[in-house]
Amino acid sequence: MNTALLVQRTLPAMLLATTLLTACGGKTVVESDLGIKGAPDWVNKGTNTLNDKDGRLFHGVGSAQPMGDDSLQRTTADDRARAEVARVFSTYMDVVSSDYLASTGAGGKGEADQAVSRQIKAVTQTNLAGARIIGRWKEPKGGSVYSLAELDMKSVKATVQTSKDMNEGLRRYIESNADNIFDKVSTKEKP
Numbered sequence: 001m002n003t004a005l006l007v008q009r010t011l012p013a014m015l016l017a018t019t020l021l022t023a024c025g026g027k028t029v030v031e032s033d034l035g036i037k038g039a040p041d042w043v044n045k046g047t048n049t050l051n052d053k054d055g056r057l058f059h060g061v062g063s064a065q066p067m068g069d070d071s072l073q074r075t076t077a078d079d080r081a082r083a084e085v086a087r088v089f090s091t092y093m094d095v096v097s098s099d100y101l102a103s104t105g106a107g108g109k110g111e112a113d114q115a116v117s118r119q120i121k122a123v124t125q126t127n128l129a130g131a132r133i134i135g136r137w138k139e140p141k142g143g144s145v146y147s148l149a150e151l152d153m154k155s156v157k158a159t160v161q162t163s164k165d166m167n168e169g170l171r172r173y174i175e176s177n178a179d180n181i182f183d184k185v186s187t188k189e190k191p
Contacts, residue, residue, distance in 0.1 A: 040137050043146045047084040049092075049186040056153035056182045058092070060084025060131070066143040073145050078133050081149035085131045086124075089151060092185045093120050099181060100173045119166050123159055123174075130155045153182055 036043055043061060050057045062080025067073045097120050128151070135148035160166065160174045 042148050043137055047088060051186060058085050058088050058151040060149040063144050063146045077145040077147035081147040082131050085149045085151050086128050093124050095181050095185055096174060100170055119170055123163060126159050127151060127156050
């Protein structure tokens with residue numbers, strides 16, 4: 001096979017591969033609108049963080065298909081919404097932990113990492129118990145129930161202030177940096 005024919009046959013495949021690799025290297029943009037007609041905005045926007053007139057908020061949206069038991073369906077949607085809040089809040093607390101350890105120079109030191117991790121876990125569990133369901137919507141056609149859970153940064157700060165087992169340095173760090181870290185995490189999640 002001559003060189004010109006070989007180039008002619010392989011060039012389109014190489015261009016396609018290059019295009020695909022270039023596309024994969026760009027920022028992934030995920031459409032947040034589910035497009036459910038008639039649904040409240042929070043259903044279509046899904047799980048996210050908000051910084052608005054009501055404060056800095058972690059929102060989680062969960063859903064449940066019809067189950068033959070309305071109470072079970074609502075509880076399932078509520079639990080899934082709280083799990084979504086937990087997922088977003090966990091990302092936030094991971095940033096708090098790594099930023100705090102970096103600021104103290106203790107990052108990568110086993111005992112310090114473990115102590116901070118235990119304290120962060122305790123704060124997380126306490127706060128997630130405070131996540132409340134603030135909305136529900138039932139899809140008229142399919143019957144799916146959507147629940148919206150919310151956790152407010154004010155509640156997070158109050159929990160940190162009243163936590164008896166928390167290292168004083170970590171407590172001060174969270175009190176001083178909670179809002180800035182929220183803004184940093186919130187910005188990362190937005191497309």
